[in-house]
Amino acid sequence: MQLGVIGLGRMGRIVVDRTLAAGHDVVAFDLDEEAVAAAADAGATPADSVRSLAEQLDGEKRVWLMVPAGEPVDAALDDLEPHLDGDDVVVDGGNSHFEDSVRRAGRTDAAYLDCGTSGGPAGAELGFSLMVGGPEWAYEALEPAFDAVATGPDGHARMGPSGSGHYVKMVHNGVEYALMQAYGEGFELLHEGRYDLDLEAIARTWNNGAVIRSWLLELCEEAFREEGNDLGTVADHVAGGSTGTWTVQEALEQEIPVPLIHQALAERFGSRAPPQGRFSRRLANRLRYGFGRHDVARDE
Numbered sequence: 001m002q003l004g005v006i007g008l009g010r011m012g013r014i015v016v017d018r019t020l021a022a023g024h025d026v027v028a029f030d031l032d033e034e035a036v037a038a039a040a041d042a043g044a045t046p047a048d049s050v051r052s053l054a055e056q057l058d059g060e061k062r063v064w065l066m067v068p069a070g071e072p073v074d075a076a077l078d079d080l081e082p083h084l085d086g087d088d089v090v091v092d093g094g095n096s097h098f099e100d101s102v103r104r105a106g107r108t109d110a111a112y113l114d115c116g117t118s119g120g121p122a123g124a125e126l127g128f129s130l131m132v133g134g135p136e137w138a139y140e141a142l143e144p145a146f147d148a149v150a151t152g153p154d155g156h157a158r159m160g161p162s163g164s165g166h167y168v169k170m171v172h173n174g175v176e177y178a179l180m181q182a183y184g185e186g187f188e189l190l191h192e193g194r195y196d197l198d199l200e201a202i203a204r205t206w207n208n209g210a211v212i213r214s215w216l217l218e219l220c221e222e223a224f225r226e227e228g229n230d231l232g233t234v235a236d237h238v239a240g241g242s243t244g245t246w247t248v249q250e251a252l253e254q255e256i257p258v259p260l261i262h263q264a265l266a267e268r269f270g271s272r273a274p275p276q277g278r279f280s281r282r283l284a285n286r287l288r289y290g291f292g293r294h295d296v297a298r299d300e
Contacts, residue, residue: 001144002027004053004063005044006076007094008035011117012066014124015093015149016044022148029053050076054083061088061110062142069096069242077108084110089138091145093117093130095243098167101133105162111138112162116169119151127151131172132158133165167250174247174261176216181264183220191230200224238268 001024005016008030019026020043028039029047040046047053054061061084065076073092080090088110092101094117101114116131117123130150132139139146139158150156159168190197203221207213227234244265251258270278276299288294 001025001062002058003145004029004047004057004061005039005066006030006050006053006063006080007066007072008032008039009066010121011093011123012064013039014121014128015064015066017042017124018127019145019148020044022144024144024148027053027056050079051083054080060141062091062145063089063110064091064093064145066093069094069100073100073104077104081109084108086110089113089141091115091132091142092166095169095173096166097246098133098163098165098170101166102163105134111135113138113142114163114165116159116165116172118169118172123149127155130156131165131168132156133160133167134158134162170243170246170250173243174258174265177244177247177264177268178260179214179216181260181267183216187220199229236271238271241265241268244268 003019003024004027005012005019006029008016008028012030013035016026016028016039026039026044027047028036028044029050029052030036030039033048036046036048045056047056053063057063063080063084065073067073067076073094073096077090084090086109089112090108090110091113092104093115096104096114098114101112105112105114111134113132113134115133117128118131119126119128127150130146132142132146136158146156147153159165187199187202190199190202200221203217203224207217207221223231223234244261248258248262248265251261273281276282285297289296
């Protein structure tokens with residue numbers, strides 16, 4: 001099949017490379033001319049604009065967007081819209097909010113597939129996990145591309161109607177937050193506890209047959225191997241948080257308790273204290289003096 005790819009960052013380039021490797025044709029565009037040139041060197045047909053990309057796609061157009069969530073998606077759709085009709089399909093492979101995907105599906109002439117994508121840069125070798133929402137016929141039309149980009153046929157599935165793909169990916173990320181927090185707390189106890197332990201060795205041992213083995217645990221093993229048992233200069237700061245926030249907001253609306261995900265999100269936000277510390281913790285420090293005349297810890 002022929003696929004147009006808009007957005008050639010790390011993830012978009014993986015879509016290009018894996019689609020080419022599977023024997024399909026790719027037309028590629030990005031605002032970064034060097035990224036377009038690199039994709040062309042890999043075998044893609046370069047385009048210097050969204051219009052150029054659309055004009056180089058034959059017959060029924062199949063376009064995969066791999067651009068940042070939010071305004072860049074709407075901007076790409078606006079540029080594409082004059083060149084699309086009801087027989088065409090657009091895939092949004094970014095981390096869009098599911099309600100935005102429902103809105104876009106309603107206003108786009110082409111069939112719109114919201115495609116939650118998991119696997120990160122490791123997907124270059126292994127393939128992604130793809131969670132797709134939208135019309136069934138459009139999903140079936142893109143199956144050759146999904147087979148190529150995912151880990152294989154078992155690495156992708158249609159979740160349901162428009163919005164469901166990004167909805168499932170949102171919850172996936174919330175689960176990821178909680179798992180990361182659980183591993184972090186466990187290894188913190190091991191590091192600070194009563195034995196002098198080799199955390200890399202523990203992670204390696206757990207990864208070989210233990211109930212809690214996982215890819216995230218393999219990444220823990222890698223972190224201790226590369227950064228050291230105490231994680232060296234790695235800062236107490238965890239970035240990100242939008243998809244976890246969406247997960248907690250949706251749980252509140254649906255009245256579904258997600259205490260582990262909520263706490264993991266709170267810990268992530270708490271890691272971003274300014275140099276003088278979090279105001280709430282500073283106030284609690286002072287309040288302990290007020291009611292119990294406990295010593296007030298002060299910065300030097």
